[in-house]
Amino acid sequence: MKKLFICSLLFFCFTIISKAQTLNEQIQTYKQEQKNLEQKLTTTKNQLDSLKLLKIIEDLNAVGLPKSDFKDEVITHSAMILTYAEEFEQARWVMHIITPDIAQTSFGRSNDFREDEKVSTGSAKQEDYFLVDTLENGKLEYDGFGYDRGHLAPSADFRWSEKALSESFLYSNMSPQKAEFNREVWAHLEDALRAYVIKNNTSLYVVTLPILSQDVQKIERGVNKVAIPKRYAKIAIDLKNSRGIAFLLPNAASTSLLTTFTTSIDEIEKLTQIDFFSNLSDELENRLESMTDGKEWIPSDEQQDVAAIDPMSLPKGYFNTNQAKYKTKSNKKVTICGTVVSTKLSSKGNIFINLDRAFPNQVFTVSIFADKVKNFPYKPEEYLKGKTICVTGKVSDYNGTPSMSVENGKSIVLYEEKEE
Template identity: 50%
Template sequence: MYYKNITDRIQFEIEELKLDQIRSDISKVGLPRLDTTDQLIQHKAMSLVYSEKHEQPQWVSHIITTDIRYGAEGRSNDFRVDPFVSTGTATESDYFLKTLKTDGSYAYDGFGYDRGHLAPSADFRWSAQALSESYYYSNMSPMLADFNRDSWAKLEDLFRSYIYRNPETQLYIVTGPVLSDDLPKIPRAQNNVTIPKHFFKVALDLTNNRAIAFILPNSKNENPLESYPVNIAEVESITGIDFFHQLSDDIEAKLETLKDPKPFLSGSEQSDVIPDHPTKLPRNTYNTIMAKS
């Protein structure tokens, strides 16, 4: 590999060490229990199991580290097939058609769904390598725009903001669609891509012994995030996925029954009374609401 100078080389080697540590931590703590038929896909900063039946990930595991406070990498929008999934993944033509016009530009015919990140690219903005890999279709599920760019983006930002307030720790995150055989498919998709009705996200802070989970409907949501917390055990019951099984039984049992969202909310978001409509994100916080997925 070519380096412009010694500083670039050192920075690259430091990044590689951080990515190695993340991959190790995911393997030791963040991986759900694997079924005998699961093919584990391990990228530099996220691991996943892909569902060929539904043409999207069953779950994606990653870690939000304190490095996001200093990251400056922007969206790459380099959506592409994941070469590590042996059965192949969904593709661009499962979400829209692109036609070249005579003037050299493209006409887009969308099928009504965003390519929604499960592990958000913004969580990897400290690493160009990890951010780029977040655009694999193995990390995408079909989301309605009103969901992906609003309540889902706010949930993603909630956990990033938590790390800003708690830089001494890191968050283990597992995200996925709630899948079942009776769900509809995207009618015009090239592959049989399932349209989930709900998505889950579970989070674990081992340093401070905190955990929380959310299940959100794939729709425009008028309620604030405080309306949707559940404990991890509830997500396990709904999905059949066994999260954080490598923890000792007593610690796992304790953390997976926690449900209070307040430790994960900023001061302005904490409230004893749930408002009728969601509040706006705090000023200057990073989110993906305005990003075109």
Template identity: 45%
Template sequence: MKHKYSAIVFLIFFFTFSLKAQDYQKEINHLEKEILKLGIKKDSLNSAVKNLKLSILHEKLEKFGLPKYEKDVEIVSHPALILSYNEKHEQANWVAHIISKEITGKGFSRTNDFRPDPLVKTGSTEEKDFFIKTMKPDGTYSYDGFGYDRGHLAPSADFRWNKEAMSESYFYSNMSPQLPNFNRGIWAKTESFLREYVAENNHDLYVVTGGILTDDLPKVERSIHKESIPKSFYKVALDTEGDTLEGIAFIIPNEGSDYPVISFAVPIDSVEKITNINFFASLPDSIQNIFEKTVDIKHWQTKNRKNNHKPVSRHK
């Protein structure tokens, strides 16, 4: 009888506890739903803030960052980058963008969503201009490459703070045929060089990039659009947020190199003479002369690159 009584007491206690536990669980479920809603709202607000920041950068780029161009030149404007498309060479004359100080925060991974640019009226290059992709019987793919990477002009990592902006960097209008040892070597190092500068100085940086396009360039013969293969590429950059206006440019052959990035540095004027492009054309000549005639190598070297001196032998 005693055991039976104890069992009844336990059941009553357990039932009472279960009711309380159910109430607790309901409250937990409610709070977890609220947390989820807040998380979704936070993500939405963060996305809205990043897109507004991108809009500000786009307006700055339009106002200060574009080269001079003629009315008959096709200008393609995306939120993250603006480019001048050259139908003859089937690639951009130049691509302008801003490396934002936002890159110092948590970033997105590569999207790798390569695709034709729908805003290029004459049609941009596409996948078949760089390799042939064939499905095998087992469902996997074989790749027959033409010997060139799909080389970014405005690099995807410059936009890692904004997923939509990064995705835009994968338009084929932002690609040029680059030898693998160039694209994955000295070119990638040059891109990192400028990002490191932005991160260390906490300054936005105007950047314009392109291949040096001339009439005698070879073509990718197996491609469907027969795009030109630049012998060299250039990149120019302008920092307007320091105590003085500072500019730097690079001219780098489309080949592998073991030289440090800074050894390819030249004044912006040097690139203008070779390409016949007037960079940062909205600024008065008197202002352009401040940062285009010379380049202060020491200013652009970040702390971990201070010992990278410009070798004389490369220019002989």
């Protein structure tokens, strides 16, 4: 009986071990299959990306590369085409396509700035923008020349392709930009075009141009004396929705709305003596290149925003919303004028009024606290909406936004009723 029990126990144990071995074998088999599938998926994705890149270059040529009498060298990369203006040591134009693939940000910013070996005369290089010395302690000391290496075709437009992203850091795609321009209004324009692509599920054909002329200054400390453009242009067409637009911006800080910088592609052609999208039918080209309305091209949360009042049109002692930030430390009453683009009545009964730009991009906010609302002969959040007003009081800084708290209706007058 004892032997029978031992045999049964051994058989049971053997069965368990055999089943465990079988399960382990199955697990290993499925792991290998998973690995094979992942490798196949990676290979397929790489092949797909390669085809997408080829299609981009094909499509760029199909609509027509910019034409001019300039004898610049044409350089074709994986996802962008440019002409290199040797005299100015930068591209005269860079053309690329923003596709809906930008929603798939597969790769992070590479920062692998390097010379463009395809430029036969040699492109600009790091030493054109700054110098780096290694100190005795091993640390690096940077000596900058005062300008950002500003992307013409922005790197974020290529984050779905590792190869295209890397090539966006070639110095042939760089131009000297003031930091407050490159990192603010220029970046905002780039963001706006990407947002347009995602919102409309479309592709944009984009040409970016530094405005090059003989009177531009150069970075004298750089080895190649790169020219410093005074202005930049960015033009875009959306064939799916039959829209076209151009932006012309000074190489300087700006708090103006993007719509302030809109113009027609025709005007950029006149300015640069370059013909864009020449392979399109004459009818379509003429229609797209004459458009100037920038409303559809800016983010949704900026649609209701308006430009600040021209300060030169205001009486002495009156200021626009852009000037309000300079009055936060004066501790004196001033008058700020602007258009009411948004209002909010909070659950506690407080009223907040934004002039010229709506939340969350507000540039000047008027606050009427609940206990002061009774001092107004109207409902401020309703009556003032859409009106241009002038508000008098002390300007303070509230979380970075110039703000003014008012106590009664006499502090607010309609713009047309202001004192001259």
